[in-house]
Amino acid sequence: MSILEFNRVEKEYRLGETRVRALRGVDLSVDKGEFIAVLGASGSGKTTLLNLAGAIDDPTGGAVLVNGQTVANLSDDAKAELRSRTIGYIFQTFNLVSVLTALENVMLALQIRGGRIADIRNEAARRLDEVGLADFMHHRPDKLSGGQRQRVAIARALVTNPLLVLADEPTANLDHETAQSIIDLMKELNEKDGVTFLFSTHDQRLISQVKRVVRIDDGKIVTEMKTAN
Ligand SMILES: Nc1ncnc2c1ncn2[C@@H]1O[C@H](COP(=O)(O)OP(=O)(O)O)[C@@H](O)[C@H]1O
């Protein structure tokens, strides 16, 4: 069953009199357990695509379905619920809260839902351990390297046990070696727990790592290929 479906999706932004057609009839279907990359140049529509998949924004045409539900038909509360329970989002610039420690940043994603604080702390610590940050839990973001911050962001996205993780150029601000290790980590989590990953990149070198690549150009999907992985 598909966890994510785009049916002839259009997204037009209006800036005063100017219109930008960021997505022009995108069809895409992502099955549970997939590990898939959207490859495209800057301005091709990657962030727009991920924001629509993440129920952060609505399309101006066509339909986006997450786990069988048409996102645009959901109330604001139902969308918030979808974002906090079903989807994990990893931002290009990490978006960590600078005054909180790594542990507190990850705990925050669970605290939105409520529950016992001791359980929340344990679960957040377990996820940080899993991404290799056991010794850095009490560090604030400014005391972490770029790669470590991105690992915190991955732990935060995964701590709610989402079905679908969206990662917008998760390696763009990292050196090549660190980028490689972040991709390896996501792949491992995909293989171990069956979490579906959809990430965007403009780094051709990372493409060899994934099972399916979708190339987007000027708001249109131009090629889809299965790789040998
Ligand atoms: N909020 C916005 N308002 C107006 N235009 C936007 C907005 N966001 C993106 N765009 C435009 O939509 C196109 C696709 O942008 P984006 O999805 O950010 O591409 P990418 O992530 O691949 O760089 C670009 O032409 C960009 O300038």
Ligand SMILES: [Mg+2]
């Ligand atoms: Mg972008």
